[in-house]
Amino acid sequence: EAGVTQFPSHSVIEKGQTVTLRCDPISGHDNLYWYRRVMGKEIKFLLHFVKESKQDESGMPNNRFLAERTGGTYSTLKVQPAELEDSGVYFCASSQDQGGGYTFGSGTRLTVV
Amino acid sequence: DQQVKQNSPSLSVQEGRISILNCDYTNSMFDYFLWYKKYPAEGPTFLISISSIKDKNEDGRFTVFLNKSAKHLSLHIVPSQPGDSAVYFCAASLYGYNAGNMLTFGGGTRLMVKP
Numbered sequence: 001e002a003g004v005t006q007f008p009s010h011s012v013i014e015k016g017q018t019v020t021l022r023c024d025p026i027s028g029h030d031n032l033y034w035y036r037r038v039m040g041k042e043i044k045f046l047l048h049f050v051k052e053s054k055q056d057e058s059g060m061p062n063n064r065f066l067a068e069r070t071g072g073t074y075s076t077l078k079v080q081p082a083e084l085e086d087s088g089v090y091f092c093a094s095s096q097d098q099g100g101g102y103t104f105g106s107g108t109r110l111t112v113v
Numbered sequence: 114d115q116q117v118k119q120n121s122p123s124l125s126v127q128e129g130r131i132s133i134l135n136c137d138y139t140n141s142m143f144d145y146f147l148w149y150k151k152y153p154a155e156g157p158t159f160l161i162s163i164s165s166i167k168d169k170n171e172d173g174r175f176t177v178f179l180n181k182s183a184k185h186l187s188l189h190i191v192p193s194q195p196g197d198s199a200v201y202f203c204a205a206s207l208y209g210y211n212a213g214n215m216l217t218f219g220g221g222t223r224l225m226v227k228p
Binding site for chain 1: 115117129153155156157158159196202215216217218219220221
């Protein structure tokens with residue numbers, strides 16, 4: 001089966017601009033997660049979708065971040081406007097059940113300059 | 114406040130020897146623990162896990178030990194191989210395996226296995 005796909009793999013934008021990251025989970029996986037790793041530190045949870053519903057968005061840093069999963073398939077994470085501290089690697093993951101051993105994508109490396 | 118900590122940012126081991134990666138946690142409510150392995154430019158991949166009702170879980174060359182009283186777990190790789198060179202993340206869950214949602218990760222340990 002195809003894995004979790006993330007696009008783009010890299011993005012360099014200027015402070016104040018908008019960026020949209022996309023994640024295509026494994027087909028049939030109802031659970032989709034967004035995580036990010038900033039400056040080589042720990043990987044931090046952002047939010048969790050079950051199908052198209054946000055199950056837990058407690059990790060979203062502020063209202064400049066907007067995640068959507070229309071139709072319960074792919075998800076987008078929009079950052080608007082981007083700030084320097086938003087730089088990092090954004091990982092998406094999906095799972096069939098609400099288990100811990102889910103599958104991660106390769107990540108999108110976002111650089112805000 | 115970091116609830117899962119990996120205090121060694123890097124570890125270098127000779128091929129064939131044992132690699133021991135350590136992880137400490139502060140939240141006693143964590144009841145499921147996982148190790149992920151990450152190569153450059155790739156996402157983390159699940160390696161091995163352990164439930165809090167156990168103190169050891171083994172899968173081939175990989176063994177995870179859990180000491181709940183010390184809030185400490187470790188990953189042993191025996192024998193270490195050059196292909197094991199990667200960043201290893203420890204992660205913890207509050208809700209077990211079947212109902213776990215959010216994972217709390219440590220900062221990672223970069224393992225280098227020298228031929």
